[in-house]
Amino acid sequence: MVHSGPPLRVGILGAGGIAVASYGVLPNLHHYSDTVEVVALADVDHLRAAAVAAEYGIPRVHRSIEDMVAGGGLDAVANLTPIPLHHRTSKVVLEHGLHLVTEKPIASTLAEADELIMLAEQHGVEIVCAPPDLLREPFRKARELVAGGEIGRVAFARVHSSHQGPGGGPSGWPSDPTWFYQRGSGPLLDMGVYGIHQITGVLGPARRVAAFSGITDPVRTVRGDGPFAGLQIEVTADDNTLFLLDFGDSAYAVVDGGYNLHASRSPRVEIFGRRGVINIGVPDGPELEVFKTDLVPGVDGWVDPPRPIAADSTRAAVGRAIIVGHLADVVLGGARNELGADHARHALEIMLAVEISARDNRIVELGTTFDHGSSTRQELP
Numbered sequence: 021m022v023h024s025g026p027p028l029r030v031g032i033l034g035a036g037g038i039a040v041a042s043y044g045v046l047p048n049l050h051h052y053s054d055t056v057e058v059v060a061l062a063d064v065d066h067l068r069a070a071a072v073a074a075e076y077g078i079p080r081v082h083r084s085i086e087d088m089v090a091g092g093g094l095d096a097v098a099n100l101t102p103i104p105l106h107h108r109t110s111k112v113v114l115e116h117g118l119h120l121v122t123e124k125p126i127a128s129t130l131a132e133a134d135e136l137i138m139l140a141e142q143h144g145v146e147i148v149c150a151p152p153d154l155l156r157e158p159f160r161k162a163r164e165l166v167a168g169g170e171i172g173r174v175a176f177a178r179v180h181s182s183h184q185g186p187g188g189g190p191s192g193w194p195s196d197p198t199w200f201y202q203r204g205s206g207p208l209l210d211m212g213v214y215g216i217h218q219i220t221g222v223l224g225p226a227r228r229v230a231a232f233s234g235i236t237d238p239v240r241t242v243r244g245d246g247p248f249a250g251l252q253i254e255v256t257a258d259d260n261t262l263f264l265l266d267f268g269d270s271a272y273a274v275v276d277g278g279y280n281l282h283a284s285r286s287p288r289v290e291i292f293g294r295r296g297v298i299n300i301g302v303p304d305g306p307e308l309e310v311f312k313t314d315l316v317p318g319v320d321g322w323v324d325p326p327r328p329i330a331a332d333s334t335r336a337a338v339g340r341a342i343i344v345g346h347l348a349d350v351v352l353g354g355a356r357n358e359l360g361a362d363h364a365r366h367a368l369e370i371m372l373a374v375e376i377s378a379r380d381n382r383i384v385e386l387g388t389t390f391d392h393g394s395s396t397r398q399e400l401p
C-alpha cells in the first residue's frame with residue numbers, strides 16, 4: 021500500500037515468542053514502516069518487556085494493557101498474549117475505541133467472541149484476527165480456482181494442521197511452553213485453528229462437525245537446547261485431535277490438530293474436486309500445484325505452476341508482521357478486511373464443536389457463518 025499520511029500508532033501486548041521470533045511480529049514490522057509505528061509495548065514480565073523495547077527502539081514500556089491504553093497516543097493494539105488471555109485483554113483494547121489485531125483464536129467462548137465483535141461495532145473499529153494464511157498467495161489462488169470452478173465441484177479435502185508441539189523439536193523453544201499443553205489452550209486452539217481458517221477460507225463456512233480427541237502422553241518433556249529443555253509438562257489439554265467438517269452438498273474435509281506430527285511427506289492441504297486436485301504446501305515442492313482432468317481434451321495432468329504462483333514470497337519476508345500490516349491497510353487504505361472477526365468466530369465455533377463432538381460422541385451442527393464472498397461448490401456444467 022502506498023501511504024503518505026501518518027502511520028498507525030500501534031501498541032504491542034505480549035513480548036514473548038511470536039513477538040520476537042525471526043518469523044514473528046517485531047523483527048518484520050520494518051517492512052511496514054510507512055504505515056505502522058510501534059509506540060508502546062506491555063508485558064506482565066516487565067524485565068522482558070524492557071529488554072525487548074530496548075532492542076526494537078520502542079519508546080514506552082508498560083506492565084499491563086490497562087496501563088498501556090491509559091498512556092494514550094495509540095490507534096491500535098496487537099494482542100500477542102497466551103490464548104486464555106485473549107478475550108479479557110482484547111476487551112480492554114476495544115472498550116478504549118482502539119483497533120485490534122489479535123493472535124488466534126479470537127476468544128475462548130462464542131459469547132466472548134460476540135462481545136468483542138459487538139464492542140468493535142459500537143466503537144467503529146476493526147478487528148484483524150490471525151492466522152493470516154488467507155492473505156498469502158497459495159490460499160488466495162486456491163480460493164480463486166475453486167470459486168472459478170477450475171477443479172469442478174469439491175468432494176473432499178484433507179488438511180494437516182499439526183506439528184510436534186512447542187518444545188517438541190530438536191531446536192530450543194525460547195519460552196516456557198507449559199501453557200500450550202494445558203486446559204484452555206492445546207493444539208486444537210493453537211494449531212487446528214490454522215487448518216480450519218484455511219479450508220473454510222477456501223471452501224466457505226462449514227455446517228457440521230464430527231471429532232475424535234484424546235491425550236497421548238500425559239507428561240511431555242521439553243526437547244532441544246532451549247532454556248526449558250528437560251522440563252516435564254503435565255498434559256491436561258487433548259494433544260491428539262482429528263475431525264471431519266461437512267460443508268453441505270456432500271463436500272467434506274478431514275483436519276488434524278495435534279502435537280504428534282513430527283514429519284510429513286504429504287501436502288498441508290489437498291482439495292479433491294470432480295475435475296481436478298489442488299495441493300497447497302507440498303513438501304520440497306511448490307506452494308501450490310493443480311491437477312486437472314482434460315487439461316487438453318482426453319489428457320489429465322498436473323499443471324506446473326509459474327513462479328509467482330508457486331512461490332509464497334510474502335511468508336519469509338514479512339512473517340507474522342503481516343497481521344499488523346493488514347490492519348494498517350484496512351484502516352488507512354480502506355482495504356477489505358480479509359481476516360475479519362466473523363470468520364474467526366466461525367472458526368472458534370468449529371473448535372468448540374470439535375470438543376463437544378469428541379466428548380459426547382455425536383455430530384454437532386454449526387450455527388455461525390461468515391461472508392465468504394463466493395460460492396465454492398461448483399456444479400458440473
Ligand SMILES: NC(=O)c1ccc[n+]([C@@H]2O[C@H](COP(=O)([O-])OP(=O)(O)OC[C@H]3O[C@@H](n4cnc5c(N)ncnc54)[C@H](O)[C@@H]3O)[C@@H](O)[C@H]2O)c1
Nearest residue numbers: 034035036037038062063064065100101102103123124195
Ligand atoms: N510462538 C509461536 O511460534 C507462535 C506462532 C504463531 C502464533 N502464536 C500465538 O501467539 C500468542 C502468544 O504465543 P507465544 O508463543 O508468543 O507465547 P509466550 O508465552 O512466548 O509469550 C506470551 C507473552 O505474553 C505475556 N503475558 C502474559 N499475560 C499477559 C498479560 N495479561 N498482559 C500482557 N502480557 C502478558 C507473557 O509474559 C509473555 O511474555 C498465542 O496466541 C499463540 O497461539 C505463537
